[in-house]
Amino acid sequence: MDISIKTEEQIKIMREGGKKLASIMQELEKNIRPGENTLELDKLAEKLVFNSGGRPAFKGFGGEGKKAYPATICASINDEVVHGIPTENKILRTGDIFKIDIGMEYQGFFLDMARSFLIGNADEKARKLLEVAEESFWQGIKYLKAGKKLSDYSKAVQKYVEKNGFSVVRNLVGHGIGKKLHEDPQIPNYYNKKYVDIELKKGMALALEPMINAGNFETVLDKDGWTYKTQDGKWSSHYENTILITKDGTEVLTKV
Numbered sequence: 001m002d003i004s005i006k007t008e009e010q011i012k013i014m015r016e017g018g019k020k021l022a023s024i025m026q027e028l029e030k031n032i033r034p035g036e037n038t039l040e041l042d043k044l045a046e047k048l049v050f051n052s053g054g055r056p057a058f059k060g061f062g063g064e065g066k067k068a069y070p071a072t073i074c075a076s077i078n079d080e081v082v083h084g085i086p087t088e089n090k091i092l093r094t095g096d097i098f099k100i101d102i103g104m105e106y107q108g109f110f111l112d113m114a115r116s117f118l119i120g121n122a123d124e125k126a127r128k129l130l131e132v133a134e135e136s137f138w139q140g141i142k143y144l145k146a147g148k149k150l151s152d153y154s155k156a157v158q159k160y161v162e163k164n165g166f167s168v169v170r171n172l173v174g175h176g177i178g179k180k181l182h183e184d185p186q187i188p189n190y191y192n193k194k195y196v197d198i199e200l201k202k203g204m205a206l207a208l209e210p211m212i213n214a215g216n217f218e219t220v221l222d223k224d225g226w227t228y229k230t231q232d233g234k235w236s237s238h239y240e241n242t243i244l245i246t247k248d249g250t251e252v253l254t255k256v
Contacts, residue, residue, distance in 0.1 A: 001184045001185060001196060001198070002183075002184055003176055003183070003184045003185060003198065003201075003204060004176070004178050004179070004183060004204075004205075005201055005202075005203040005204060006178060006203045006204075006205055006244070007203070010109060010178070011203070011205075011244060013106065013107045013108070013109050014106075014109050014111065014178075014205060014242070014244070014253055015244075015251075015253055016106070016107075017054065017104060017106030017107065017109060017111045017253075018111045018113075018242055018252075018253030018254040018255070019253075019254075019255070019256060020052040020053070020054065020104070020106065021052075021054070021102065021104045021106075021111045021113055021254055022113065022254045022255050022256045023052070023256055024045065024048045024049060024052060024102065024104070025100065025102065025113060025115055025254075026256060027044070027048055028041060028044065028045055028048075028073075028100060028102075029115070029117065031044060032092065032098060032117050032119065033092065033119070033120075034092055034093055034094045034119055034120050035091065035092065035093075036091070036092045037086075037087075037088050037089070037090060037091050037092075038073075038075035038077075038084075038086035038087065038090040038091075038092070039086045039087050039088045039090070041073065041075065041086060041100070042071045042072050042073050042075065042086040045072045045073045045100075045102060046059070046072040049072060049102075049104050052104075052106075053106065053107075054104040054105060054106040055104065055105045055106075056072040056103070056104065056105075057102075057103030057104055057105050057110050057111075057112065057181050058071065058072060058073070058074065058101075058102070058103050059071060059072050061181070067225055067226075069083075069085075069226060070085060071085055071086050072102065073086060073100050073101065073102045074086075074099070074100070074101035074102075074114075075090065075098070075099070075100060076098075076099040076101070076227065076236075076238070077090065077092070077096050077097065077098055077099070078096055078097055078235045078236075079229050079230045079233050079234060079235055079236060080099070080222075080227050080228070080229050080236070081169060081172065081211055081213070081219055081228040081229060081230060081236040081238065082099070082101060082114075082172060082211060082227075082228050082238055083101070083226040083227050083228055084099070084226075084227045085224055085226055085227060092119045093119060094119055094120035094121060095119065095120060095121065095122050095123070095126070096118075096119040096122070097116055097117070097118060097119075097122070097126055097129070097130065097235050097236075097237060098116070098117045098118075098119055099114060099115070099116045099117075099236075099237070099238045100114060100115055100117070101113075101114035101238065101240065102114070103181055105181075108179060109178055109179060110177050110178065110179070110180065110181045111177070111242045111253065111254055112177055112181065112207040112209075112240060112242050112254075113207075113240050113241055113242060113254035114209055114238045114239060114240035115238075115239065115240075116130045116133060116134075116237045116238055116239060117130075118130060125214065126235060128164070129166060129212065129214050129235060129236075129237045130237050132160070132161060132164045132166055132212060132237075133161075133210050133211075133212045133237035133238065133239045134239045135160065136156075136157045136160045136161050136189070136210045136212065136239075137157070137208060137209075137210050137239050137240075137241065139156050139157065139159075139160040140153040140154070140156045140157040140160075140189075140208065140210070141153065141208065141243060141249075141250045141252075142156065143156050144200060144243075144245060144249065144250050145200065145245065145246065145247065145248055145249045145250065146200055146201055146202040146245055146246065146247050147199065147200065148199070148200050149197050149198070149199060149200070150185065150187060150197055150198050150199075150200060151191055151195075151197045153187070153208065154187070154188050154189060154190055154191045154192075154195075155191045157189045157190065157210050158189065158190040158191055161189075161210070161212050166212045166213060166214060167212065167213045167215065167216055167217040168189045168190040168210070168211070168212055168213075168217055169189070169211040169212065169213060169217050169219060169236070170188070170190060170192075170217050170218075171219060171228075172211055172219070172228060173186045173187055173188045173189065173195075174186075174187035174188075174189065174206065174207050174208045174209045174240070175187060175206070175207050176204065176205065176206055176207070177205050177206065177207045177242055178205050185198055187206060187207075187208060189208075189209070189210045189211065189212075200245045201245065202245055202246055202247050203244070203245065204244070204245040205242060205243070205244050205245075205253070206242070206243050206245070207240060207241075207242050207243075208240065208241060208243055209238065209239065209240030209241075210238070210239055210240075211236060211237075211238050212236065212237055213230050213234060213235070213236045214230075214234040214235045214236070215230060215232040215233075215234030216230075216231065216232055216234075218230070218231035218232070219231060240254075241253070241254045241255070242254045
């Protein structure tokens with residue numbers, strides 16, 4: 001496993017890029033409303049990314065034998081967990097949970113973040129689902145600093161989510177980040193011995209992203225080859241930041 005340690009100069013670039021990406025998310029949030037179509041939000045996101053001196057990280061991304069991802073943001077609604085493709089016919093409606101996942105390359109380094117939003121008046125369970133997803137991230141990073149184990153994060157997220165009556169998605173994980181969008185290590189949001197545990201070192205950059213479901217943790221892949229949905233049709237929430245491991249804790253890079 002090859003986990004890169006960022007230099008001070010690289011950290012400076014990622015810190016600047018993270019602030020820019022967080023500002024882009026703030027601008028997108030201002031345009032989230034009932035009746036808005038997700039393709040228009042994607043066009044806005046692309047414009048904002050280029051205007052900030054970055055390049056969309058997701059657009060054109062694709063593995064072997066897989067059709068390239070066609071958009072700047074992932075736009076996932078309700079039972080769509082992640083990687084939903086924005087289209088003109090995908091309209092936001094009152095009561096929806098809407099998830100934006102966005103990545104940007106900035107001066108040769110990648111940043112990645114995601115937020116979930118309630119559209120108009122939503123029911124109490126949807127509101128709690130969002131709150132628990134976000135808080136599970138903060139509960140998890142409380143245990144992280146140089147010298148600690150990565151599994152401390154996974155255990156804390158799982159414990160908090162399950163204590164609140166929700167489930168943690170198993171087959172989708174966070175990741176290291178830097179010169180590539182996806183670097184070592186893979187970072188589950190639940191504890192599983194099959195994932196190699198590592199000791200954290202100062203200067204590691206990680207994209208941590210709890211994905212939690214209102215029902216069971218199983219997902220299915222849509223026929224578009226990208227969108228993961230909950231198997232039982234219940235709703236899902238997603239929260240992600242790019243963070244830096246420091247001597248005394250963590251620094252969240254994707255915040256204004």
